[in-house]
Amino acid sequence: MDDLESLELFSLVSRVTNEFENHLGIADKTLAEFVIDQHLKCNGKFADFKKFFDDMGGEFPQSLLESVDRMVLTMHPKYKGKKAGNDKEHSHGNEDMDLLDALEQKSRVFKGLAVPDTEKRWAEEDYIDRQAADEADAKADAMEDTFAMLEGLAGKPKEDKSYAPRNDRGTRKRSRSPEHNDYDRGRRRDKYRSRSRSRSGTRYNKNDDFVDEFGRSIEKYGSREDSRRNGHSDRRRRRDRDEDDDFRRPPPVELDDHPVLFKVYDGTVTGVKDFGAFVNLKGVKGKVDGLVHVSAMQEGARVNHPSDLVSRGQPVKVKVASIEGTRIGLSMKEVDQATGRDLVPQKRLASGANMERLDGGFSDNNYGSLASDVPVIEGSRGRPMRNRKRMTSPERWEIRQLIASGVVSAADYPDLDEEYNATLTGEGTFEEEEDIDIEVKDEEPPFLAGQTKQSLELSPIRVVKAPDGSMNRSAMAGTNLAKERRELKQQEAQDKAAEKAADVDLNAQWQDPMVAPEERKFAADLRSAQQPKQDEAVPEWKRATMGKNTSFGKRTNMSIKQQRESLPVYKFRKQLLDAVRDNQMMIVVGDTGSGKTTQLTQYLAEGGYGNNGIIGCTQPRRVAAMSVAKRVAEEVGCKLGAEVGYTIRFEDCTSPDTKIKYMTDGMLQREILLDPDLKRYSVIMLDEAHERTIATDILFGLLKKTVKRRPDLRLIITSATLDAEKFSEYFHGCPIFSIPGRTFPVEVMYSKEPESDYLDAALITVMQIHLTEPQGDILLFLTGQEEIDTACEILFERMKALGPSVPELVVLPVYSALPSEMQSRIFDPAPPGGRKVVIATNIAETSITIDQIYYVIDPGFVKQNAYDPKLGMDSLVVTPISQAQAKQRAGRAGRTGPGKCFRLYTEAAYQSEMLPTSIPEIQRQNLSHTILMLKAMGINDLLHFDFMDPPPTNTMLTALEELYALSALDDEGLLTRLGRKMADFPMEPALAKVLIASVDAGCSDEMLSIVAMLSIQSVFYRPKEKQQQADQKKSKFHDPHGDHLTLLNVYNGWKNAGFNNSWCFENFIQARQIKRAQDVRQQLLGIMNRYKHRIVSCGRDTMKVRQSLCTGFFRNAARKDPQEGYKTLVEGTPVYLHPSSAMFGKPSEHVIYHTLVLTSKEYMHCTTAIEPKWLVEAAPTFFKVAPTDRLSKRKKAERIQPLHNRFAGEDDWRISAQRRQGRGGGGGTWG
Incomplete structure (x- = not known):
């Protein structure tokens, strides 16, 4: 250990020496050691350290001392050991002081995370x-x-x-305070x-x-x-409107910056050629000429020569017919030359890349039969010139020979003569196609200077306690086994189809003259017959599960009053109200099914707390908020949205009479952004707080401040687990109120040895319980939909193979994507003499309560999302559960009577390989949106914000870098005007930036639809039994440029069909999801209108859409790798196109993606093709064009791949790999 400390000291001395050389030009290691020693004598206090050198007369710059201070605090073994010691053991007397010292040191190292908060007004x-x-x-x-x-x-x-154009991109310049942004600028x-x-x-x-x-x-x-x-403002508008009439002065002439497509202009003929006339346009800034082709001069009559109609200097009225780069096509025949009236008003163009309707017809307007008043701006404003490839000399020679021989006409090759082309276009020369190589800038944001490199040395939060343990190995093996099962099943289906198709003799059919024409088959028919047809019928296990009779919920004969009184919480109604009256904050612990979610709010309303404000209750899931509000409205006896309502993102079901309001925790977070004191509420209840979502953790810190300012506000935190002491300690030692549930003893049994295939072991355990154990239903926990469907199918087939003598076993799946009517079947009682097995995800741990469960099978795994800030990637991985989750799962067996829990892992693994509690979301998710909202509330000091579990430093620094690159933060780390506007949009910052940038690009109408479709779950429905059919329907919407435009085509297709549900059914589109996208679009449209943003369409010019996408997703850019797949531009991570992408099999050189998810590979979801120069234009602070005078970083990293025989190994061509063929002549002589 001493040797390691010596190496660390040598490294620190070297770094400090380099710093002195950079600042002062002095490279003296003795001086560096002296400065480090003085820092240690000052006990790490920067003020004393600086004062020492000031007293000595050392004229060291402030930046040098700060840099040395940061290096010593980060790299010196003394401070590293102190930090480790603080992490391992805390004495109660010095714990707070150590924590303050650690925060102070961290604030000095990471100054960008400790920007002073903005004082609230x-x-x-x-x-x-x-x-x-x-x-x-x-x-x-x-x-x-x-x-x-x-x-x-x-x-x-x-x-x-008042009509000056506003540039949203110029948002770097702003005042320090987001509160006085315009007031301090002189009230412009x-x-x-x-x-x-x-x-x-x-x-x-x-x-x-x-x-x-x-x-x-x-x-x-x-x-x-x-x-x-x-x-x-009205007076100003009236004055501006009536000013011309009042003072009788001519109106100012308005000039267009660029020619507007389909607009009529006055012009003057500047030249007459054989093929047409050149016209100079008036009403456009600068000198702009266009060409009126001879065919566009007069309607209904042939024009032999343009000079028959026009002459040089003649005034004419023309209409802009086309714009291609700098070439402007004009038309005279569509304009009345006397009045200037447009004789052929241009019909509005379809919005989106897919111009044709699915029925083959052409859209007459923006959305088929639906009229639209969205203006279409289609043209070349800011559009790069279209590159054309120059013909080689041999190609030109061949074409000239063909023209001379009379085989082809010279009119077919007008660009053959470069001089003729220069006269026609005015461009002079062709533009060479250029391959632009771009690089990521190494510059750091000014307020994070010297901090991002330090963060790279920090390790992310580990979601797995023992990466080399038996459980983590089993999780990885289980993923591989599931993949093998899937491939084996596909191979079996293909073999069966091939056997069936082999019976067809194609030759005999065509040689037989008597065979009917419809019975003759082609080879293509045979190939299609060999495709596995999975869409013939619903799987047998699913037909048995669905049954003929569908129930909706639990069956009971009790009235609503009897049901309320039967809940465990009813006995403690008076004690609860007394505790709420006596305490401002309180923790309520109760098992799932005790009634705390539905009854507590009603007890508070009955106790009079709803008279002075709203009783708000948060839920971590939107579905839970809706379903609980519906149930409580039914119990209260009112219409949903009256006294009882709910609010979720993009949907509000409340009224002025609402007293009980259920909402997602994210909605309360946005409300506290508007009103930090929550004046409309009298009670706030944070339900299911043990799930620790990001919004819940942020609300913890914000509500602690709110209750200090509002003594009349009551705060209740409910949890279904036993970690309430942590909550109580965080909320200033507030009391804990426990609601005893109907619990019975549960016998826990462990595996003797680790299971290599936990899915197979779980299914065997289910069958053993069914055949040997007494009556009682079974609950099996698995990780996801695919795994659950596979388990249901295998279990059904195995039980079917046992014959009819075995008691009936009903297999019921439960996961979030399952339709609600199928989910409700889990509450039905098992058939007489039979048993049901519920196979569920972790949703069954706390969110739902199923009666008659006596046996729980716990493989010990869960699928969760983890964010890697260095790679910028979300990883959806199977990981071991925590000990708290294991206890919660075991408790599911003791709700009705004494039960048993079968844990498919060893007791040693439970003790050594499981974390005590789950890692909260705030420590394993991307925090850019969360930090943006905190900045909008004036909370800039993230290190001193009162987090229950502080997020990792590198995750926060990555989020700040991302916000700076999006222009949401300025050089001081404060919110810009654009950033404040982005915080108003309830979505991730990149999507908000894309939506705002689309206004300037002229494609905001399309972008509204795309962002709305991205804000929801996938609209494509791909049932397992009809995958091929669903893929064929989806391919009709594919756009060659990528998936974002494919989503636009889907939405426009639905709109063309009149928002019809039957259209969704025919095209395998989830009607509920796309209707929600429509609602989201309407809400976003309201926000855009509030900011007076124009809603315009780009028509067929969808390049504007792709350019706008680059403004928000430039970090998610990837370049095609010569060997395989793609590599991200930021980190060089190998990534791949998802098979469901419209670009799969048709890859582009550069792409951007919406999300990157690690499953079996690093897949890019929702991909679009782009040009690399768009990235430099969209993010000049992040990307730069690689210098042309030397090799770029990417090209330096490339190496020549040697050619080799594809039937041999890659290294068989080397001399060292050659084998001696023999000693005789003619043989190989390598040796």
Whole structure:
């Protein structure tokens, strides 16, 4: 260990020496050792360290001392050992001091995570400031009126600044405080003033009302001032509108920056050629010429020569017919030359890449039979010139010979003569196609200078306690076994189909003259016959599971009142209300099924807590929020949305009369962003807090501050597990209220040896229990849908093979994607004399309670998502569960009577290979959206934010880098105006940036549909028994440029069909999901309208859509690898196109992807082809064009792959691998 410390000290001295050489030009190791020693004598206190050198007269720069301080704190063995010691043992007396010292040192190393918080402005103070600003506005309006009158009398056209174009991309420049962003800039007079003055914690619309993500206005403070502001703006609008009439001056001439497609312009003929006339356009900035072809001059008559109709200098009226690069095609025949009226008004173009409807017809307007008022902007504004390949000299010679021989016409090759082409296009030369090589910039954000490299040395949170343990090996083996089973099944189906097809003699059919024509088959028919047909029927096990009679929920003869009184929580109603009255915060622990979710809110409403505010209850899942609200509304006896309602993302089912409100934890997080004090609520109940979602963990820290400011607010945290002491300690030692459940003893049995194939062992255990154990149902925990379906099929076949003498076993699957009517069958009682086995994911641990479960089989695995900040990739992996989850699963067997739990792992594995509790989401998920919302609330100091379990430092630094690259943060790490706008969109920051950027690109209508489709689960339905049929239907929507445009085609196709459910059924589209996408689109449209963003369509020019996607997903870019698949541009990670992608088999050189998920491979989901130069344009702070004077990093890493015989090994060509063929002549003589 001493040798290792010496090496660490040598490394530190070398780094400090290099730092002194960089700053002062002095490379002295003795000086470096002296400085390090002085730092140790100051006990790591930077103030004393700096004071020492100031007293000595050492004129060291501040940046040098800070850099040395950071290096010593990070690399010196003393501080490393101190940190390890603090992690291992804490004395109660010094624990808080050690924690403060560790935070102080961490703040000095990672300054970007410790930016001071922005002081929150109370609503009253902001109201006073707005009132003063309004009075100043009134004075400014009077001054503007005076100046307008003087300008009108002087006859000078007034420049209207209210319509100045706004550049959302220029968001780097901003003030330090997100609250005084525009107020401190001198209250600039433009149309964005009133909207952008909002403080970071509150958003206002034009009338300074609170607006939530549903577009509803919540009036706050001072409608008189709002009407006054409206009066001022109305007066300004009236003045601008009537100014010409009042002062009788000519209106200013508006010039287009670029020619607008299908617009009529005045022009002057500048030249007449044999093929047409060149016309100079008026009304466009600069000198713009276009060509009127001879065929576009006159309608219904042949024009022998353009000079018959026009002459040089003649004024004409033309219409822009086409724009290709710098070539502008004009038309005279579609314009009335006397009046300038458009004789052929251009019909609106279909929006999206797929111009044809699925029935083969062409869309007459944007959406088939549905009229649309979305303007179409199609053209070359900001569009790069179309590259054309130059013909080689031999190709030109061959074509000239063909023309000379009369075989082809010279008119077929107008670009053959370069001089003729230059005269025609005005371009002069062809543009050579260029392969642009781009690189990632090594520059760090200024507020993270020197910190990101330190974070790379930090290890991410481990989701597996023992990577080399038996359980983790079993998890990896189980994945491989499932893959082998799937491949074996496919091979068996292909063999069976091939045997059936081999019986068909094609030759005999065609030689027999008497055979009917419809009976003759081609070889293509034979190949299709060999394809495995899985879509003939529903699997037998599923038909048996579905049955003929569908039930919806538990069967009971009790009334609602009797059901409420039968719940365990009913006995403690009075004690609960007393505890809530006496304590501001409280932890409630109760088993699943005790009634705490549905009854506590009703008890509080009956106790009068709903009279002074809303009783809010959060749920970690949207489905749970909806179903619980429906059940409580039924028990209360009201309509859903009246006294009892729910709010989930993009869906609000509440009213002004709502007293009990269920919502997802993410929705409460957005509400606290609008109103940090939650003035509308009297009680907040965080249900299922043991699941520890990211939103729940953030709410913990925010609500602790809220309850300090609001003594009347009551906070209740409920949990179904036994880790309530941790919650109580976090919430200042608040009391714990336990609700005893109906629990019975559970006998736990372990495996004697580790199981190599846990799925096969689980199925064998099910059959043993069914054949040998007494009556009682079985609950089996597996990891996912595919595994559950495989288990159901295998188990059904095995039970069927045992014959009819064996008692009946009903196999019932449960997973989130299963239709609700099939999920409800798990609550039905088993048939008489039989038994049911429920095969479920971890949803059955705490979320649902199934009666009559006496046996639980726990393989000990769960599938969870883990984020790697270094790779920027989500990994969906099978991992061992925690000890708390194992106890929870075992408890499922003791709800009805004494039960048994069969754990398919050893007791040693339970003790040594399982973590005590699960890793919370905040430590294994991407935090960019979470940090953006915290920044919008003024919380910049992330290190000192009161997290229950702080997230990893490298994850937070990666999120800050991502937000900076998206232009959401400025050089000081504070929120920009664009960042505040992105925080208003309830989605990940990259999607919000794409949506905002699409406005400038002119494709916001298409992007709304794409983002709405990305915000939901997949709309494609691919049942296991009809996979081939579903894939054929999906291929009709495929766009050659990628999956984003494919989603656009699906949405537009559904819209063309009139939003018809039968269309969804025919095309294997999930109607419920695509309807939800429509709702999401409407809510996003409301947010866009609130910001006055134009909704325009790009028509057929879908390149704009792909360019806009690069503005948000530039980090998710990959380049084709010469050997296999792709490699990401950021980290060089090998990734692959998913087989379901529209680009599968047709790869592009560069692509961007929406998500990257690690399953059997690193698959890119939702991929689109792009040009590399778009990445540099979209993210100039992140990418750069590789220098041309030297090799790029990518090309340096490439190596020449030697050619070799594909039937031999790759290294068989080497001399060392050659074998001597013999000693005689003529043989091989290598030796």
